[in-house]
Amino acid sequence: MVARKILENLDFRIEEAEDGQKALEACQRRMPDAVLLDWNMPVKNGIEFLKDLRATPDGERPIVVFCTTEDDLAHIQEAISAGANEYIMKPFDSEIIQSKFSLAGLL
Amino acid sequence: MNVSDFEMISRLVKERSGLLLTEDKAYLMASRLNPVARRHDFKGFDELAKAVRLHGDEGLLRDVTDAMTTNESFFFRDAAPFDHFRDLILPHMLEHRSSQRSFRVWCAACSSGQEPYSLAMILKENEAHFAGWNIEILATDLSRAILFKAVEGAYSQFEVQRGLPIRLLIKYFKKDDDRWRIDESIRRMVTYRPFNLLDDPSSIGQCDVVFCRNVLIYFDLPTKSAVLDRIAGIMPPDGFLCLGGAETVLGVSNRVRVMPGLRGVYGLAEEGSGDLALAAG
Numbered sequence: 001m002v003a004r005k006i007l008e009n010l011d012f013r014i015e016e017a018e019d020g021q022k023a024l025e026a027c028q029r030r031m032p033d034a035v036l037l038d039w040n041m042p043v044k045n046g047i048e049f050l051k052d053l054r055a056t057p058d059g060e061r062p063i064v065v066f067c068t069t070e071d072d073l074a075h076i077q078e079a080i081s082a083g084a085n086e087y088i089m090k091p092f093d094s095e096i097i098q099s100k101f102s103l104a105g106l107l
Numbered sequence: 108m109n110v111s112d113f114e115m116i117s118r119l120v121k122e123r124s125g126l127l128l129t130e131d132k133a134y135l136m137a138s139r140l141n142p143v144a145r146r147h148d149f150k151g152f153d154e155l156a157k158a159v160r161l162h163g164d165e166g167l168l169r170d171v172t173d174a175m176t177t178n179e180s181f182f183f184r185d186a187a188p189f190d191h192f193r194d195l196i197l198p199h200m201l202e203h204r205s206s207q208r209s210f211r212v213w214c215a216a217c218s219s220g221q222e223p224y225s226l227a228m229i230l231k232e233n234e235a236h237f238a239g240w241n242i243e244i245l246a247t248d249l250s251r252a253i254l255f256k257a258v259e260g261a262y263s264q265f266e267v268q269r270g271l272p273i274r275l276l277i278k279y280f281k282k283d284d285d286r287w288r289i290d291e292s293i294r295r296m297v298t299y300r301p302f303n304l305l306d307d308p309s310s311i312g313q314c315d316v317v318f319c320r321n322v323l324i325y326f327d328l329p330t331k332s333a334v335l336d337r338i339a340g341i342m343p344p345d346g347f348l349c350l351g352g353a354e355t356v357l358g359v360s361n362r363v364r365v366m367p368g369l370r371g372v373y374g375l376a377e378e379g380s381g382d383l384a385l386a387a388g
Contacts, residue, residue, distance in 0.1 A: 087273040
């Protein structure tokens, strides 16, 4: 995964989850500092995951950055309303990831 | 490309824009001028160089100069100068321009418009404090082609993802096919016109805040000094000058001074904004 390599180069430790439900369970076990989130995920999509995360104890804490091919204003507004901190439209490169993580206060 | 052509075009670009092209930029010259050659129906760089040498028409000389200028820009570039603008410069203007209720901002090398639009968005976000004020943002650039893009206010997905917080994208941009178009209310806040930093800026008029970022680095020392001195000449005693992170006034101009604690922000050497510098330090 391209994003994983970019973030590892920025000294983030990465844990991956294969679907939205497993991502939520991973957060409930150990809350991360940041979540990079796709919109279209199996089992539980990005918005459902985010709403559940924000309703979880300590789930307000992680910075959540969407990273998705959904690039229209309606999707972006929905993500921000649901509690996303930043939003990356694919395709992206390391410069965009760095810029967005800086804006979100992660760098 | 032969050395003589490189030197001849370097000289032209330096005379017309101040831009210093060192020999290691020969590859850049070739890659940027080949499209200009095609646009002017020359067979290639050599033929273009010949036409320039024979004092080509103004359009050709302008296109050659434009092509050699660097127009990289992005929203809220380096963040800090824009934080200083919002947190220190605007409160200063609010206090010290309250009688005339107006001030002017000049973006002296605005490129494709991201810098003046970033300032306009900050002003829009703070408009409640400035109700009834007349705040002018004048944005200039040497390149008419890049000004055309700036006036249009439409950016690629890549451009709106460099430095622009998503909340401002939602608030001030609309998607227009594969471009993101800035809201008319922001676009109208900025006035654009061509201006060459080598020229006398008295026609610009007095400016309370000058952003001249990431352009002096391309000039030689005498040009940097002259440009800084001329900018200082149109600033009021408590004016603010914002330069790029890699630029300095030390050893370049004695009319402009560093403001302690405000990286990238400078004041006039005579007197003026010392109170603000102390407050920030």
